[in-house]
Amino acid sequence: MADEVLLAARNVTKRFGGLAAVNDVSVDLWRGRIHAVIGPNGAGKSTLTNLLSGDLPPTTGSIELAGVDVTGRNPERISRAGLGRSYQKTNIFLPFTVWENVRLAAQSRAQHPASVLRRATAFTETNERAARALDLAGLAARRDAIAGTISHGEQRQLEIAMTLATAPHVLLLDEPLAGMGTAEAERMVGLLQRLKAEHAILLVEHDMDAVFALADRLTVMVNGQVIATGTPDAIRADAGVQAAYLGEEH
Ligand SMILES: Nc1ncnc2c1ncn2[C@@H]1O[C@H](COP(=O)(O)OP(=O)(O)OP(=O)(O)O)[C@@H](O)[C@H]1O
Numbered sequence: 001m002a003d004e005v006l007l008a009a010r011n012v013t014k015r016f017g018g019l020a021a022v023n024d025v026s027v028d029l030w031r032g033r034i035h036a037v038i039g040p041n042g043a044g045k046s047t048l049t050n051l052l053s054g055d056l057p058p059t060t061g062s063i064e065l066a067g068v069d070v071t072g073r074n075p076e077r078i079s080r081a082g083l084g085r086s087y088q089k090t091n092i093f094l095p096f097t098v099w100e101n102v103r104l105a106a107q108s109r110a111q112h113p114a115s116v117l118r119r120a121t122a123f124t125e126t127n128e129r130a131a132r133a134l135d136l137a138g139l140a141a142r143r144d145a146i147a148g149t150i151s152h153g154e155q156r157q158l159e160i161a162m163t164l165a166t167a168p169h170v171l172l173l174d175e176p177l178a179g180m181g182t183a184e185a186e187r188m189v190g191l192l193q194r195l196k197a198e199h200a201i202l203l204v205e206h207d208m209d210a211v212f213a214l215a216d217r218l219t220v221m222v223n224g225q226v227i228a229t230g231t232p233d234a235i236r237a238d239a240g241v242q243a244a245y246l247g248e249e250h
Pocket of ligand 1: 016019021039040041042043044045046047048
């Protein structure tokens with residue numbers, strides 16, 4: 001179903017002692033749209049991601065996932081409620097194959113039913129979920145490769161496949177293009193474009209060409225605060241954003 005807010009953060013604030021790393025930030029993530037969060041180093045982008053994923057509890061404010069208040073829940077429960085997060089730091093088991101990594105991620109989401117019959121069904125469902133994730137991430141052909149031997153770009157695709165294997169509705173992607181060459185980055189942009197049809201996506205990314213190519217909406221943060229939210233065209237034209245951030249690069 002299109003046009004649906006899958007995640008709504010309302011007035012979230014995170015204080016570390018006297019510092020408001022995230023200060024009164026609200027954001028809606030819609031199915032079928034990519035919402036990028038940009039800003040200079042230390043703006044609060046990672047902290048905001050950590051609040052949405054449950055890795056950090058907000059000091060104040062609330063977070064709803066598919067209409068359910070998940071504020072203060074731990075990451076495992078938020079993940080089970082439909083949020084998938086890819087970390088900058090990799091979770092890949094390098095000595096295992098691509099398939100084994102995705103299969104393990106899919107299994108972490110499987111139920112542990114008591115009956116043998118249910119167990120057999122769950123086994124099939126887990127394999128199907130893993131195969132779909134691998135396919136969607138564009139890695140089906142690399143299924144039997146050892147994860148430690150594939151390229152950096154393919155490892156980033158694998159992280160996304162592992163996130164997809166948990167069947168999330170909302171994806172939080174933290175710098176998916178970090179460290180990529182041009183061809184790899186183009187492939188990742190294509191992948192994110194494919195993923196947005198079925199997901200609500202929050203994208204934190206420093207590559208401004210990719211951000212402006214992908215984002216339907218942008219939020220610009222500086223010192224924990226939102227200084228602008230809008231379409232790519234509106235953000236490009238915003239004098240405050242130019243002065244605070246984009247002016248440096250564009
Ligand atoms: N656990 C913590 N304890 C204290 N201060 C923190 C903590 N985590 C982040 N901060 C501070 O909060 C502010 C926002 O940091 P954050 O990492 O969220 O910024 P960012 O926009 O993600 O930066 P970057 O683009 O460099 O990743 C910074 O001043 C940072 O030093």
